[in-house]
Amino acid sequence: MNSRKYIVLNPFVGEPKKEDFQIVEEQLSDLKEDEFLAEAVYISVDPYQRMKLGNVYPCDMIGGQIAKIIKSRNSEYPVGTFVMGHFGWRTHTITKPSNEKFCGQKPYMYVLPDFEDLPLSLGLGVCGRVGNTAYFGFTEICQPKWGETVVVSGAAGAVGSHVGQIAKILGCKVIGFAGTEEKCKWLVEELGFDHAANYKTVTVEKFLKENAPNGIDCYFDNVGGELSSIILAHMNNFGRVAVCGAISNYNETDPAKRKATTLQPFIVAKQLKIEGFLVNRFADKSMMGIKQNLKWVKEGKLKYREHISEGFESAADAFIGLFRGDNTGKAIVKVI
Amino acid sequence: MNSRKYIVLNPFVGEPKKEDFQIVEEQLSDLKEDEFLAEAVYISVDPYQRMKLGNVYPCDMIGGQIAKIIKSRNSEYPVGTFVMGHFGWRTHTITKPSNEKFCGQKPYMYVLPDFEDLPLSLGLGVCGRVGNTAYFGFTEICQPKWGETVVVSGAAGAVGSHVGQIAKILGCKVIGFAGTEEKCKWLVEELGFDHAANYKTVTVEKFLKENAPNGIDCYFDNVGGELSSIILAHMNNFGRVAVCGAISNYNETDPAKRKATTLQPFIVAKQLKIEGFLVNRFADKSMMGIKQNLKWVKEGKLKYREHISEGFESAADAFIGLFRGDNTGKAIVKVI
Structure with missing residues (x-):
């Protein structure tokens, strides 16, 4: 064979x-x-x-x-x-x-x-390692609290769309950034994101001032680069950032040319915590995450x-x- | 009056x-x-x-x-x-x-x-807020463990020189970066750092390969910028970075020109945790830090x-x- x-x-x-x-x-x-x-x-x-x-x-x-x-x-x-x-x-x-x-x-x-x-x-x-990346990455790294404001980049991707919905389930206000109007429409109209914007066409700075007037508490970052730099500047004190991926950088072979997320000096002034993670670190409880996500899907709380x-x-x-x-x-x- | x-x-x-x-x-x-x-x-x-x-x-x-x-x-x-x-x-x-x-x-x-x-x-x-910045910032944010390798930038400054000595007290291997040969000499010969280098004259990359062959577990960052980018690239999985300051950036008024620490994409691959802090967050136990530092000074374990x-x-x-x-x-x- x-x-x-x-x-x-x-x-x-x-x-x-x-x-x-x-x-x-x-x-x-x-x-x-x-x-x-x-x-x-x-x-x-x-x-x-x-x-x-x-x-x-x-x-x-x-x-x-x-x-x-x-x-x-x-x-x-x-x-x-x-x-x-x-x-x-x-x-x-x-x-x-x-x-x-x-x-x-x-x-x-x-x-x-x-x-x-x-x-x-x-x-x-949604009920596998990707779902666990969203579930554990968001809940354990970002430690979201009820009523906080959460921003997700790459929000229409598999992980991002899932994170935003968990954030809603947990009582957060959720703002997503994606790369087309159609994706943003899906995030708001079907998945229940509070706001979503096409980062290619809006002024991210202005959009955040209008839609996250009290600042951002959690940022789930799938993309890195310039978008993240702007979002980080709007974080509140003690904001938590889960860095899940850096898709904006993956195709750049020369490390020197990779777009850096600018985090100096407000990482100190705002006492931000920025942590990268791989889903493997949660391997010992992976079935727990899978079953929680499966339950939410069956209850209609988690769309995909x-x-x-x-x-x-x-x-x-x-x-x-x-x-x-x-x-x-x-x-x-x-x-x- | x-x-x-x-x-x-x-x-x-x-x-x-x-x-x-x-x-x-x-x-x-x-x-x-x-x-x-x-x-x-x-x-x-x-x-x-x-x-x-x-x-x-x-x-x-x-x-x-x-x-x-x-x-x-x-x-x-x-x-x-x-x-x-x-x-x-x-x-x-x-x-x-x-x-x-x-x-x-x-x-x-x-x-x-x-x-x-x-x-x-x-x-x-050493027995005030600066000492507490070193003591709490290093122990609570970096969470150093016995035998780990610690790098300190701005190592001859008030906070950096203190952090390196605490790391030695806690059984870590300590590497410092400072801006003159004289400062490096002081770090190694008087304060007991394992290695120290003038970041202006050495090739940092090469120096780290030689002196931290097993990678870096904790990085206490006082300076940010390019030096930090190189150091971060040598971190081990689950490395912890305490960002205490970004002195390399403080004099740059234009935010767009501030030297960014490049952390994509290895923050994900290595699952690094990077956290900024201000000493105020440890205010409720500040006297505890002061007394610990005072004790070390009296015992001759902490030089300044x-x-x-x-x-x-x-x-x-x-x-x-x-x-x-x-x-x-x-x-x-x-x-x-």
């Missing part, structure tokens, strides 16, 4: 290009004891994948997937079980439950909880959008599109 | 200049009930004073001082008592104990603890240097000198 997988041929220079990727076939061996064979159903496409590749090229493309076990020599993982695993961008995977770490943390694989009538793809988005591309071959384009702002909500590739 | 006081005539533009200051006389009224008259003995000169002036000019120059009560209508504050008070740069002050806040926090004045045979000027430095200018008239020059790196240790003006 063969698996198809994506390899990355060379380090990305600037925007990722289709030519940076190649799909190759890999022959799979027979199952050993405790192993199973899983077939990818949905593959996850995330901005962080750009940053996490190794130093040796060509290399396998990393990423999570929802896979169905189609052969098994492990009685705890019978055929028909759906798992979320960090198997990379590949159609078939032979593996076994292990203590193997991913990015220094366990687990790299788990059996999906029962989604009932909800789509399995949620296991890559998925940007689904069809077919294994569409993954590279879906990835490139992330950095162009093509997606609203979670980018996913439907493999079968 | 008259007091002499400094007023600041206009907002500082670039480096503070002598012409920005003027000494004026002010007539003091008679003491009312509960009031006392305090005569300045030592006046404090600190970088933060540049940032904390109001919006209306001319304005009184702010700052702490050690003063001796020379007249009193308050039995709890008899003649001969020494107090630390935020009275500004003035020779004589009539005031009373009150709930008045300074920068939103109490207390703005307290009776000095017994320094025994140590100089009273320590109440402005004072850069004392003589005479009330020398204060403006002492202040200007701060931004040129003239001082090693705490800058103080001896008034009487």
Whole structure:
């Protein structure tokens, strides 16, 4: 049996290009004891994948997937079980439950909880690691309090749209920044954000003065760069900033040219706390986050959008599109 | 009776200049009930004073001082008592104990603890608010652990030199950056820093690779700017950064030209926590910090240097000198 997988041929220079990727076939061996064979159903496409590749090229493309076990020599993982695993961008995977770490943390694989009538793809988005990034990143790093003002950048992305809704559930006022009018409309009209603005067309400074007149208490930052510099200048004393990503910088290969978030000197005067995080640090309670998010989805309190591309071959384009702002909500590739 | 006081005539533009200051006389009224008259003995000169002036000019120059009560209508504050008070740069002050806040926090004045045979000027430095800035800022924001590697910028300043010594007491490896060879020599040979380098003459990158081969766990930042960007790039995962000041930026009036500390995107990848602070937030336990520092000084574990200018008239020059790196240790003006 063969698996198809994506390899990355060379380090990305600037925007990722289709030519940076190649799909190759890999022959799979027979199952050993405790192993199973899983077939990818949905593959996850995330901005962080750009940053996490190794130093040796060509290399396998990393990423999570929802896979169905189609052969098994492990009685705890019978055929028909759906798992979320960090198997990379590949159609078939032979593996076994292990203590193997991913990015220094366990687990790299788990059996999906029962989604009932909800789509399995949620296991890559709102009810998976992306959902946990929003849930734990926002609640634990920002420590939001009832009535506070929260700003989210990259607000129409998978994580940002989720953070804003949690903030509303927790009684905060929420302002989102996104890159198109349509995304902003979705944030306000469907997700219940108090305000949203297209950072490309509004004067961010003026917009914040009008819509966050009492200052910002929490900022959930997905983008970094100049937008963040302006937002940070409007923070209140003891404001908390969760830095989840810096998508505005990911395509800049020269570190010296990366747009810096200007935080001097008001980080001192306002006693701001700015903390970056990766979802892995919350791995020991990941199922708790998944179940809380699943509960909110079922109760209708947490809405989501998925940007689904069809077919294994569409993954590279879906990835490139992330950095162009093509997606609203979670980018996913439907493999079968 | 008259007091002499400094007023600041206009907002500082670039480096503070002598012409920005003027000494004026002010007539003091008679003491009312509960009031006392305090005569300045030592006046404090600190970088933060540049940032904390109001919006209306001319304005009184702010700052702490050690003063001796020379007249009193308050039995709890008899003649001969020494107090630390935020009275500004003035020779004589009539005031009373009150709930008045300074920068939103109490207390703005307290009776000095017994320094025994140590100089009273320590109440402005190592055993005062500056000492507490080092003590609480480092221990509470950086949360250092035994065996960790700590970097201090502005390491020969009052706060930096103190932080490095606390780090040594707590069992850390300490690397300091300062602006002259002489300062670095003092840090290593007298204060026990493991390494120190003149950031103006070494290649910081190379120096850190050689002397912090296992990465940096805590960074106590007094200066910001480019030096901080390089240091941050060498932080370990879950590194903690206490931002105490940004002296490299204080003289830049145009916010757009302030040198930014570049923290994207490794703040995410390394999950760094970067927090600014002002010593006021630890006001409720300030005497605890002062007494701990006093104990260390008496035990010979905490050394200090004072850069004392003589005479009330020398204060403006002492202040200007701060931004040129003239001082090693705490800058103080001896008034009487």
